[in-house]
Amino acid sequence: MTPEELVAHLQEADASFVERSDIQFGQASIWVPREKWQACAAHLKDCGRCHFDLFTFMSGVDWPEQNEIEVVAHVYSVRRQHHLNMKIRVAREGGTVPTLSEVWRGANWQERECWELYGVEFEGHPHLVKLLLPEAFEGFPLRKDFLLMTREVKEWEGREEPGEPGSSPRPGRVPTAGGAATKAGEH
Amino acid sequence: MFPGGPGEGMEVIVAGEGSLATQEMVLNIGPQHPSTHGVLRVVITLDGERITAAEPVIGYMHRGFEKLAEARDYRQIIALVNRHDWLSAFGNELGVALIVEKMMGLEVPPRAQWIRMLMAEWNRVLNHLMFLGSYGLELGAMTPMFYAFREREDIQELMEAATGGRLHFTYCRVGGLKDDLPKGFLAHSERLVKLVRHRLLDYEGLLLGNEIFKKRTIGVGALPGDVAKDYGVTGPILQASGIAEDSRLTEPYLFYDQVDFDVPTGEKGDSFDRFNVLYRRIQQSLRIIEQVHGKIPAGPVILPKMPKTIKAPEGNYYLRTENSLGECGYYLVSTGDKYPWRLKMRTPSFSNVSMIPHLLPGILVPDLIAVLGSVFFVVGDVDR
Numbered sequence: 001m002t003p004e005e006l007v008a009h010l011q012e013a014d015a016s017f018v019e020r021s022d023i024q025f026g027q028a029s030i031w032v033p034r035e036k037w038q039a040c041a042a043h044l045k046d047c048g049r050c051h052f053d054l055f056t057f058m059s060g061v062d063w064p065e066q067n068e069i070e071v072v073a074h075v076y077s078v079r080r081q082h083h084l085n086m087k088i089r090v091a092r093e094g095g096t097v098p099t100l101s102e103v104w105r106g107a108n109w110q111e112r113e114c115w116e117l118y119g120v121e122f123e124g125h126p127h128l129v130k131l132l133l134p135e136a137f138e139g140f141p142l143r144k145d146f147l148l149m150t151r152e153v154k155e156w157e158g159r160e161e162p163g164e165p166g167s168s169p170r171p172g173r174v175p176t177a178g179g180a181a182t183k184a185g186e187h
Numbered sequence: 188m189f190p191g192g193p194g195e196g197m198e199v200i201v202a203g204e205g206s207l208a209t210q211e212m213v214l215n216i217g218p219q220h221p222s223t224h225g226v227l228r229v230v231i232t233l234d235g236e237r238i239t240a241a242e243p244v245i246g247y248m249h250r251g252f253e254k255l256a257e258a259r260d261y262r263q264i265i266a267l268v269n270r271h272d273w274l275s276a277f278g279n280e281l282g283v284a285l286i287v288e289k290m291m292g293l294e295v296p297p298r299a300q301w302i303r304m305l306m307a308e309w310n311r312v313l314n315h316l317m318f319l320g321s322y323g324l325e326l327g328a329m330t331p332m333f334y335a336f337r338e339r340e341d342i343q344e345l346m347e348a349a350t351g352g353r354l355h356f357t358y359c360r361v362g363g364l365k366d367d368l369p370k371g372f373l374a375h376s377e378r379l380v381k382l383v384r385h386r387l388l389d390y391e392g393l394l395l396g397n398e399i400f401k402k403r404t405i406g407v408g409a410l411p412g413d414v415a416k417d418y419g420v421t422g423p424i425l426q427a428s429g430i431a432e433d434s435r436l437t438e439p440y441l442f443y444d445q446v447d448f449d450v451p452t453g454e455k456g457d458s459f460d461r462f463n464v465l466y467r468r469i470q471q472s473l474r475i476i477e478q479v480h481g482k483i484p485a486g487p488v489i490l491p492k493m494p495k496t497i498k499a500p501e502g503n504y505y506l507r508t509e510n511s512l513g514e515c516g517y518y519l520v521s522t523g524d525k526y527p528w529r530l531k532m533r534t535p536s537f538s539n540v541s542m543i544p545h546l547l548p549g550i551l552v553p554d555l556i557a558v559l560g561s562v563f564f565v566v567g568d569v570d571r
Contacts, residue, residue: 024502025289054432055419056505057533061520074505074518074533078416078432083505106419109541117253132246132570141254148258 001049001082003028009050013043029072029085034097037088041103044075044084051077052084055104058111060118062144067092069118069143073100073107092143096121117142209235216555218247227540227566229559231547238555241547243540248570256530261287261361261497264530268517269355271534272568274317275511276355277310277346284359285440286506286517290499291361297442298486299363304441305376305479306346306358307508308472312383313342314511315469318563322462323394325560326403331393338383345379348372361497363489373480380473387469395466404459408546408558411456418545419538422513424562427464428456434509446478458561465563496525505533512536512563536568 001009006028007021017040020031032040044052052075061070066089073086088097099122100107111122112131119140122128130137139146211232218228226247232240252271256264261283268283269276281303288295320335343353349368350356358365394400410420412428425432431450435443451467453460499521507516513535520529539562550558 025504027504029503053413053416054421055417055538056507056514056516057419057518057531057538059518059529059531061503061529072518072531074516078430081437085503085505104419105414105417105545106538106541109537110419130246132249134246141251146254148254 001080003082006050006082006084010040010043013047014039017043027083027085029087031087031089034088034090038098038100038103041073041086041100044086045103049080050084051079054078055106055110056083058100058107058114060114060120060142062092062118062142064092064144069095069120071097071114071118071120073110075104090120092119094121095119096123098123099125101125116140119143211239214552216559218244227564227569229543229547231555233552236551236553238547238550238552241544243543245540245566245569248566250567250571252571253530253532256527256532258526260525261499261527264527265359265361266355266357268532269357270567271532271571272510272512272515272536272565273354274314274565275310275515276352277306277350277358278314278508278510278515280357280359281307282506282508282510282515282517284361285508286504286519287361287497287499289506290502290504290519290521291497293362293490295363295490296487297484298367299488300441301479301483302364302368302488303359304443304446305476305483306349306356307441308476308479309342309346309376310356311472311511312469312476313339313346315465315472316342318465319390319394319462319469322560322563323400325556326400328393328397328400331390334386334389334393338386341379341382345372345375348375360489360493362493363487365489367488373483376476377480380476384470384473387466390466395463401459403554403557404462404561405457406455407458407554408550408561409455409457410542410546414545415456415542418542420513420542421538422509422511422535422563423464423468424456424461424513424539424542426450426468427453427460429454434507434514438507440506440508442482443475445482446475448472448475458557461561461563498523498525499527507533510535512565512568513539532571534568534571536564536566537571540564540569 003023011018017032017036018030019033022029044050054076056074056076058073068089069092071088076083090097097120099111111125114120115122115128116130116133117140211234214231214233216229218226228244230242230244231238259267265280265283268279272279316335316339320332323331347353349372350358410428412430415425415428429452431452433450436450448471451464453464501521501523503520505516505518507514515535516533518531519527522528546558
């Protein structure tokens with residue numbers, strides 16, 4: 001299906017699946033309401049016309065101005081050869097998204113990564129623990145107010161990116177006292 | 188005075204009745220195990236010799252590339268993405284150049300596109316040779332490793348002649364390439380195709396036709412195709428499970444629609460199939476390279492009027508390329524600035540490794556390395 005047909009098909013299948021949609025550079029994105037997130041995913045996978053069987057990736061995008069984090073799941077259909085970005089917007093503080101790990105198994109790790117990097121909770125996730133970061137790591141590094149380590153040490157003369165200097169609560173320091181609290185120190 | 192005479196010897200009393208009570212054992216593999224190509228740790232739970240659960244522990248090489256990319260311009264990002272999958276650096280940078288060009292709507296000169304294809308395929312051969320050699324090594328055969336490095340050295344020399352790099356090429360630019368090919372490059376490349384193709388036969392004899400190798404890999408660690416797709420597994424691992432999904436074929440980028448090649452697939456998706464697909468992918472890459480040689484037109488290798496600072500227009504897009512180990516994609520969210528607002532690196536190894544908890548349970552400890560090694564991955568690509 002072309003991106004336009006895909007969006008039209010989903011609106012037809014269940015009008016409440018698609019809150020908003022757009023097509024950029026020939027790629028369709030749909031914003032799904034929270035209560036339909038799992039149902040929409042199940043439809044995308046099981047419907048013979050959609051047949052989204054390959055779970056490509058899931059991640060987040062921080063939008064501090066709207067105080068929201070956008071969670072994006074990208075799926076692809078090997079048989080039908082079409083792409084779709086499934087998006088959902090949640091509040092930066094205390095935002096939760098229902099898990100997709102029961103629909104696509106690949107979502108398990110992707111959600112763990114999204115959780116530790118953006119602080120978005122995934123409801124019903126079977127094993128929501130840190131994946132890439134050390135256990136004791138504090139803060140959500142891919143949020144815009146989390147400064148790069150080098151910017152923390154020395155302010156950047158050019159653009160203050162990401163986040164303005166001084167706005168950061170100095171997050172993300174791994175306690176090093178006693179040499180504990182890193183992954184390497186576990187065993 | 189030796190024991191063992193009539194009525195002597197050790198007396199064994201089996202306590203209790205029924206079957207013997209066993210205890211599960213937790214065994215830690217890595218993070219420094221040679222079969223992991225970096226630092227991957229796998230915690231496995233054993234019932235006797237059989238694995239009942241496996242949990243990869245990743246993140247030892249997490250370098251925060253996605254965060255860093257938000258503070259770098261596109262020129263710098265091309266150098267940066269060279270480093271996540273260090274065995275297919277050109278394939279990585281190609282994706283970034285392509286996505287920015289797609290969003291800016293640039294028409295890259297055909298000469299540059301053909302040369303990119305040539306480089307991408309040589310890089311794929313370089314990558315696959317590494318795994319071809321190291322998989323043999325993991326199973327106890329040392330010779331293929333030496334053979335693989337013999338070929339790798341030649342290919343690296345060739346690529347160095349054009350790019351100046353042996354591992355991190357940084358040859359792509361948004362809008363084209365850094366430089367044209369040096370004189371005599373294509374002739375050298377043609378000779379090398381013949382040489383590598385001839386030498387590939389050595390591997391066929393050493394590994395694919397080897398009785399010990401077959402015994403250790405056939406029927407071990409089979410992965411059904413639908414499970415693979417569910418986990419987002421791509422590349423040779425998915426193809427070995429019988430699914431001919433390859434974005435060079437299904438969604439051709441560059442000029443892949445103008446060359447002939449096949450996507451080799453396996454049947455059972457076991458370790459042997461995965462290795463066999465990898466081997467046959469090299470042959471297909473060589474086939475593509477041969478066709479590219481005759482098709483490179485004359486002309487510029489970079490757009491003549493590129494702005495000094497490159498700004499991708501506002502919007503978001505996901506672009507995928509078939510990298511050596513699978514689908515390497517970039518999801519770029521731009522606010523129209525010279526830095527990306529968000530650059531998600533969708534790396535093939537991450538999704539492929541996430542499938543390991545499914546693949547390992549049920550197999551025996553002696554098969555562990557044969558299976559783990561056949562999920563070809565680079566830890567830098569997993570952790571980013």
